[in-house]
Each structure stands twice: as structure tokens, then as C-alpha cells.
Amino acid sequence: MRHGLALLLLLPLGGCGVAADLTGAVAGIAAGTATGNPAAGFAIAVGTRAGVQAGLNWAVRVRARGEQDAVAEAIGSLAPGEVRPWRIEHDIPIGNETGEVRLVREMVTPLATCREALFSVSDGAWFITSACQQGDRWKWAAAEPAVPRWGALH
Structure with a gap:
């Protein structure tokens, strides 16, 4: 014992x-x-x-989904070429993140409206991702949300 x-x-x-x-x-x-x-x-x-x-x-998945949703919502609120901050505050205030989002392009098809954007995290690293409109919300649409190089967003 x-x-x-x-x-x-x-x-x-x-x-x-x-x-x-x-x-x-x-x-x-x-x-x-x-x-x-x-x-x-x-x-x-x-x-x-x-x-x-x-x-x-x-x-870990719930926290990552929250971070991804925060970035996707920021992407959805941008006009082409616009830059805005994004932020996630978790219920347990460990690993809260901030950064910037920059809209690169919008892709409108009969199936979906998606946007490609650059986003940064608080350590200064920049990444590219996609978000698609799902009803009245924007959701993370990148195929690799769990790679270790993303630091807090893996």
C-alpha cells in the first residue's frame, strides 16, 4: 500500500x-x-x-475542439484580407490561447462555403487551416488537427 x-x-x-x-x-x-x-x-x-x-x-479532444471552434468562428467573421484576433478561454484556465487570424481566400461551391486562413498562436507560430460554414456557424475543416507541431492546438 x-x-x-x-x-x-x-x-x-x-x-x-x-x-x-x-x-x-x-x-x-x-x-x-x-x-x-x-x-x-x-x-x-x-x-x-x-x-x-x-x-x-x-x-484533450474537448479542449482541442473548443480551440478549433474559436479559430473557425474568427475566420467566419472576417472580410477578405482582414486580420482579427482570436481567443479561447477554457473553463479550467490552463492552456488559454490567443492569436491572430488572416483570411486568405473564400471558396464558394454548391456544396459548401469554406474559407482558408492563416492563424497564429501565442508563441508566434503561424499555420494555415480551413473552416466551412455549417448552418449559421463556422466549423474547423482541416484534415490534420492533431499533429504535434501545433503545440497547444494538437
């Missing part, structure tokens, strides 16, 4: 990347110790890790 507490205390040092692993390990050690059955401990560790990892993945 003391080993489990030690692992739990180390959790903040590793960040989100090891949260699922450590949580699974702590749950497995505790269950294996409590039941005296290593197989039960292993099964509980694997199940706990999978559940925690799924929860973390969901949270």
Missing part, C-alpha cells in the same frame, strides 16, 4: 502523459494486495489504465 501512495505522490511530476499508467499501477497493486490474487490485480490495473486513458483522451 505504501508503494501505491508513493506512486500517487509522483503523479504530478509526470504530468498527464503518465497519469493513466500510474493510476492503473496503483489500482493494480492495491487490488492485488487486498485480494492476494496477482491476476485480479493485473486485470484491475489494465482496466483502470484503459478507463483513465479514455477519459484523458476525451478531455
Whole structure:
């Protein structure tokens, strides 16, 4: 049990990347110790890790969708050649981002109205993306929203 507490205390040092692993390990050690059955401990560790990892993945997707929606809404409000700031404020104020959006072109087809724009993030990096009108809203339409080089927007 003391080993489990030690692992739990180390959790903040590793960040989100090891949260699922450590949580699974702590749950497995505790269950294996409590039941005296290593197989039960292993099964509980694997199940706990999978559940925690799924929860973390969901949270990351929700935050990324919020950031992408903020950029897309800013793109939708621009006139050709116009530059405007964009901003996202998360409910938990960690990773709030700001930047600028510059409309490059608009593509109107019978199927959709889309816009291509350059946007920056607070560290000064610039990227290109697309947003398409969906009803009265603009939504992120880029095919690669999860590449690591995007920093906070991955």
C-alpha cells in the first residue's frame, strides 16, 4: 500500500502523459494486495489504465475542439484580407490561447462555403487551416488537427 501512495505522490511530476499508467499501477497493486490474487490485480490495473486513458483522451479532444471552434468562428467573421484576433478561454484556465487570424481566400461551391486562413498562436507560430460554414456557424475543416507541431492546438 505504501508503494501505491508513493506512486500517487509522483503523479504530478509526470504530468498527464503518465497519469493513466500510474493510476492503473496503483489500482493494480492495491487490488492485488487486498485480494492476494496477482491476476485480479493485473486485470484491475489494465482496466483502470484503459478507463483513465479514455477519459484523458476525451478531455484533450474537448479542449482541442473548443480551440478549433474559436479559430473557425474568427475566420467566419472576417472580410477578405482582414486580420482579427482570436481567443479561447477554457473553463479550467490552463492552456488559454490567443492569436491572430488572416483570411486568405473564400471558396464558394454548391456544396459548401469554406474559407482558408492563416492563424497564429501565442508563441508566434503561424499555420494555415480551413473552416466551412455549417448552418449559421463556422466549423474547423482541416484534415490534420492533431499533429504535434501545433503545440497547444494538437
